[in-house]
Amino acid sequence: MPLRCAVSLLAAVTLLLTVAPPFPVRADTPTPTPVRMDPQTLVGKSGFFRVGKSVTGKWWFVDPDGKPFFFRGVTSVSQDGWQTRRPDGSSYDQLVAKKYGAAFAKASIDRLRGWGFNALGGFSGQEMWDQGMPYTILLNFAKDEKSPKINGTFLPDVFDPAWTRRMNEIAATVCAPRKNSRLLVGYFTDNELGWAQARSEERPLVFDPSESTLRDAGRPSLLQLCLSLPDDRPASRAAWEFVLARHQGDIARVAGDWGVPTLDSKARLPEWTAAKKAILSPGYLADDEAFSKVFAERYFRLTTEAIRREDTHHLILGCRFGAPPGPAVLAAVQSRWVDVVSANNYRDTFYERMDIYARGTGLPVLNTEFAWVTDYFTKARGAGGAVTGDPSVSRMLEKGRAALEKAIRHPQLVGFTWYRWVDKADFVPPISYGLVSVADEPNTVHLGILEGVNAQADALHQQP
Structure with a gap:
């Protein structure tokens, strides 16, 4: 682009960005009145x-x-x-x-x-x-560099005792x-964790029977991510115990209820996740949301317990959601843990x-x-x-x-x-x-x- 044209364009953009009308205080807003609180x-x-x-x-x-x-x-x-x-x-x-x-x-x-x-x-x-x-x-309980994470997320491994110990250290210090x-x-407690949900209030999920239950280039959700962790990770053990308990302890029944190809071993999940194949089916979604609620409840309970162990005077202000996280996570935000x-x-x-x-x-x-x-x-x-x-x-x-x-x-x-x-x-x-x-x-x-x-x-x- 010729220099003269570039300068003219810059001047035009600058004018566009800087010219703005004044915005005075509104005269139609009533004067505030004393607020009477309900003590209950x-x-x-x-x-x-x-x-x-x-x-x-x-x-x-x-x-x-x-x-x-x-x-x-x-x-x-x-x-x-x-x-x-x-x-x-x-x-x-x-x-x-x-x-x-x-x-x-x-x-x-x-x-x-x-x-x-x-x-x-x-x-x-x-x-x-x-x-x-x-x-x-x-x-920053979860994003702390010493906190164990769920791979592919900012979420902590809420089932790992190491995370609880790290939270206690932070609470004692701060x-x-x-x-x-x-x-x-x-x-x-944290900022913009992202909760790895398959659907949210702003991202509804509609199932098409003609589509595969393994979506290519998908975004695996929380349950799939936890199931894909190494066997020695606490979140992996908790996720597999949760899923098998809901499907009579039978991994073949899990595959059938989810409508996915034969799940002949636990190793199949990490393969799908690494290939960015997201499981999406009504059966899987029911399990994913139920597990997400358990996961989120544990997060909110443990973070509050860590704070309350050191400080019982101040409010618990939650985890600073970056976007609506989905109904399963919001259902876990309860007044006994979050003010x-x-x-x-x-x-x-x-x-x-x-x-x-x-x-x-x-x-x-x-x-x-x-x-x-x-x-x-x-x-x-x-x-x-x-x-x-x-x-x-x-x-x-x-x-x-x-x-x-x-x-x-x-x-x-x-x-x-x-x-x-x-x-x-x-x-x-x-x-x-x-x-x-x-x-x-x-x-x-x-x-x-x-x-x-x-x-x-x-x-x-x-x-x-």
């Missing part, structure tokens, strides 16, 4: 953060002094720009060290409060803990020293996605990552809902604000969390995630909307 619904320890339902049926966090509030957080607030997750090599840490020195935490919290935020989300650095703003801690912190809201369901979302169907978690569990829901910079917001929708065309800042802001305000009205949503504090070096504002650039300059395009929404969040949440 409160979960958590008095004197620490709790969660409960108001007399009008809306869920709220309740601070240690007994005041209800709607969580408005930001992820990854840290002097190094990303804590220890995916270091990007930017110079942000050097810049802010010179600019703020030891005052980085206070300066950042002051900025967040000025923009209407009231909490620190996941991935925020330890230098931000107990510095005057409510915070959350991500424990949770025990914070058990009396009045600014700690609670703990996330608040946590979920990330980058789609314009914000309300509808949070509603999946709310209906599937009956629990309050905390959004743990949100940003309106994906194609769902920046581009138009074509035939069949496919995104198309060039990105538009105006479209992004209009759709983003509408999606966020609608979601805040959900009766079970107790907060949202903007992703993230600072841009990565390759992000190009204004269609970029950070509230500040790597030069520590605020992204006024995002903040022009977020400040207004934050100021009205409590009132919006009180609306029907």
Whole structure:
């Protein structure tokens, strides 16, 4: 492409991305009224953060002094720009060290409060803990490098005693020293594990009798993955015991009930899995979902037990689902193990996605990552809902604000969390995630909307 044409194209794209109308605070939002909580619904320890339902049926966090509030957080607030997750090599840490020195935490919290935020989300650095703003801690029980995994997933081997021991080590190191912190809201056990389900709320599965029950280029689901592990793996033993118990202890009956070729030995499963042949049949799906519920229940029970062994004061905030995981997994998210369901979302169907978690569990829901910079917001929708065309800042802001305000009205949503504090070096504002650039300059395009929404969040949440 000639240089002159390239420059002209760049200028046109830059104009497209940067021109946006102002979005003032809405004048039609009512003033929030005092929230009266139903004391019978409160979960958590008095004197620490709790969660409960108001007399009008809306869920709220309740601070240690007994005041209800709607969580408005930001992820990854840290002097190094990303804590220890995916270091990007930017110079942000050097810049802010010179600019703020030891005052980085206070300066950042002051900025967040000025923009209407009231909490620190996941991935925020330890230098931000107990510095005057409510915070959350991500424990990464499963993704810890020493935790035994299910091959092909981020999921831990929940049947392996080594995983329980590793969780206990993490909880003793992280949770025990914070058990009396009045600014700690609670703990996330993990982030975006992916649950290897054959179907989910957003990915329905329709069986065609003419199709093979072994799908080429498929994605094996959880039961198949566990059955394919080496015999000495605890998850393999648990999966085979589960399956054989449901089929009269007969491996040939398993094959018949699943409608797959002769399963002459356990070795056949690893061969299919290695070849990316996914078992998909009504008989297999019934077993897979039943096993997935057992697996997920064990995950939520053991993670909570590890935390509660060291800290009985703070809320259990779940595993930060990356997407709706399917009915079997949601059925395992029970109030005896999880106080608040946590979920990330980058789609314009914000309300509808949070509603999946709310209906599937009956629990309050905390959004743990949100940003309106994906194609769902920046581009138009074509035939069949496919995104198309060039990105538009105006479209992004209009759709983003509408999606966020609608979601805040959900009766079970107790907060949202903007992703993230600072841009990565390759992000190009204004269609970029950070509230500040790597030069520590605020992204006024995002903040022009977020400040207004934050100021009205409590009132919006009180609306029907």
